[in-house]
Amino acid sequence: MSSDAPLLQISGLDVRYGRRHALRDVSLRVSPGETVGVIGETGSGKSTLARAVLGLVPASAGQILVDGEDVTRYTKRQWRALRRRGVIQYVFQDPLRSLDPELTISDSLIEPLLVQGVARGDAVDRARLMLARVQLDDELLGRLPSGLSGGQRQRVAVARALVTDPAVIILDEPVSALDAANRVQILEILKDLRAAGVALIFISHDLGSVAGVADRIAVIYQGELVEDGPTHRVITAPEHVYTRLLVSSAPMLRAATVDRAERQALRELLHA
Numbered sequence: 001m002s003s004d005a006p007l008l009q010i011s012g013l014d015v016r017y018g019r020r021h022a023l024r025d026v027s028l029r030v031s032p033g034e035t036v037g038v039i040g041e042t043g044s045g046k047s048t049l050a051r052a053v054l055g056l057v058p059a060s061a062g063q064i065l066v067d068g069e070d071v072t073r074y075t076k077r078q079w080r081a082l083r084r085r086g087v088i089q090y091v092f093q094d095p096l097r098s099l100d101p102e103l104t105i106s107d108s109l110i111e112p113l114l115v116q117g118v119a120r121g122d123a124v125d126r127a128r129l130m131l132a133r134v135q136l137d138d139e140l141l142g143r144l145p146s147g148l149s150g151g152q153r154q155r156v157a158v159a160r161a162l163v164t165d166p167a168v169i170i171l172d173e174p175v176s177a178l179d180a181a182n183r184v185q186i187l188e189i190l191k192d193l194r195a196a197g198v199a200l201i202f203i204s205h206d207l208g209s210v211a212g213v214a215d216r217i218a219v220i221y222q223g224e225l226v227e228d229g230p231t232h233r234v235i236t237a238p239e240h241v242y243t244r245l246l247v248s249s250a251p252m253l254r255a256a257t258v259d260r261a262e263r264q265a266l267r268e269l270l271h272a
């Protein structure tokens with residue numbers, strides 16, 4: 001396939017939990033090397049989108065293509081095989097969900113490579129390389145996740161996502177649980193990854209965190225994708241009323257003072 005073909009193409013995706021419609025007709029494409037920020041308030045369906053793309057919840061309608069392969073109707077076994085190939089990786093908000101608490105950092109990092117048949121010595125070399133890439137000392141390799149700080153754990157989770165050289169990494173609120181210093185460090189690492197050509201889907205409720213990293217921003221509101229455009233355009237000329245409210249609530253982004261009256265007017269429009 002040509003190099004500008006999308007790595008991830010979601011078309012008309014619907015996801016239901018029983019009778020609850022969590023996502024409705026969502027379409028999104030991510031090209032090689034692109035960072036797409038997915039923004040939305042709590043309960044809007046952001047994590048459901050991540051779960052659907054990782055095969056953790058089934059699509060009730062629509063289509064998901066990963067690197068040109070239609071994975072929409074994959075069986076559990078096919079998903080396992082796809083994950084094993086390491087094409088698509090993930091980092092969750094809580095690093096303890098991305099890391100096995102009983103595995104040392106070294107084992108966590110080399111496990112995906114051993115599964116792929118990489119020789120142990122080569123896997124350990126690569127694990128050290130990835131740890132350096134997230135600015136961690138390799139003296140941490142022998143520790144368990146419980147022996148690391150929250151910020152260090154999240155960097156290990158990013159390193160683990162990187163070891164298989166994935167085409168796409170989905171990051172679901174990767175900095176929300178971190179303090180300001182660790183948040184900045186992770187965001188800097190994500191910028192480096194983007195510069196290295198890894199496609200990233202960066203899910204967050206915080207427009208400010210995403211705006212500095214993403215090439216494009218997609219906005220989900222009540223299970224629907226209501227806006228999708230280049231970051232600069234979305235911030236300077238938001239089209240949907242919910243995006244306008246988000247932007248006006250983040251005054252640092254537009255270097256303007258908060259206009260309370262405008263925010264109130266937008267809220268009224270949104271809930272009208």
Ligand SMILES: Nc1ncnc2c1ncn2[C@@H]1O[C@H](COP(=O)(O)OP(=O)(O)OP(=O)(O)O)[C@@H](O)[C@H]1O
Nearest residue numbers: 017020022040041042043044045046047048049205
């Ligand atoms: N396993 C589930 N069973 C039933 N409903 C669910 C389940 N998981 C999520 N939901 C519902 O689906 C909707 C979307 O949830 P989702 O977790 O995708 O939102 P979110 O935008 O990621 O929220 P948050 O930012 O709080 O994580 C919510 O109304 C939620 O209550």
